[in-house]
Amino acid sequence: SEPFDFIIKDLGIEEIQKKIFEDISIIMDTCIYNIKNNEFISYEVDNHLKKVLLSDLLYIETSPQPHKLIIHTKEYSEEFYGKLTTFNNLELGLVKVHRSYVINIHKIVSVDTAYKKIVLENNEVIPLSYKYKKDLKSMIKNLN
Incomplete structure (x- = not known):
């Protein structure tokens, strides 16, 4: 298993949250795509x-x-x-x-x-x- 993304701690709380939400969104989109295409x-x-x-x-x-x-x-x-x-x-x-x-x-x-x-x-x-x-x-x- 490989890391999905690296988030730098020095960015500040708002940037870290933004990056986490972006990563979650990408993962969810990928899961939805896989479910739809793997019926x-x-x-x-x-x-x-x-x-x-x-x-x-x-x-x-x-x-x-x-x-x-x-x-x-x-x-x-x-x-x-x-x-x-x-x-x-x-x-x-x-x-x-x-x-x-x-x-x-x-x-x-x-x-x-x-x-x-x-x-x-x-x-x-x-x-x-x-x-x-x-x-x-x-x-x-x-x-x-």
Whole structure:
């Protein structure tokens, strides 16, 4: 850990207070920025609440096991109990593209509407349902 700032004691009480308030303001702005840009989703596995940064999340799919989902991140995949509709959140960039898939729209590399498939940045191919094709195209256009 490194010092954030050095405050010279000889400045006088008013200058020291001013400098402390400036430093606090900078730290608070940095924290707020980090919170806004590191949004996360949470899910529960074996009574443990887990958080995943949206920047790490690739997609969530339904599991072959009833009532379970599989979350896929850059680092791992994990199965948990949940409903896919819980994670369909446009504000966070999570969009349903198939009855079994919610993807992070920011991880899309390409969309092939003719063959109804989406390629993510990890080169995984996700099916695209005709039902969700139009909405996905308009969302991608709105991102630019």
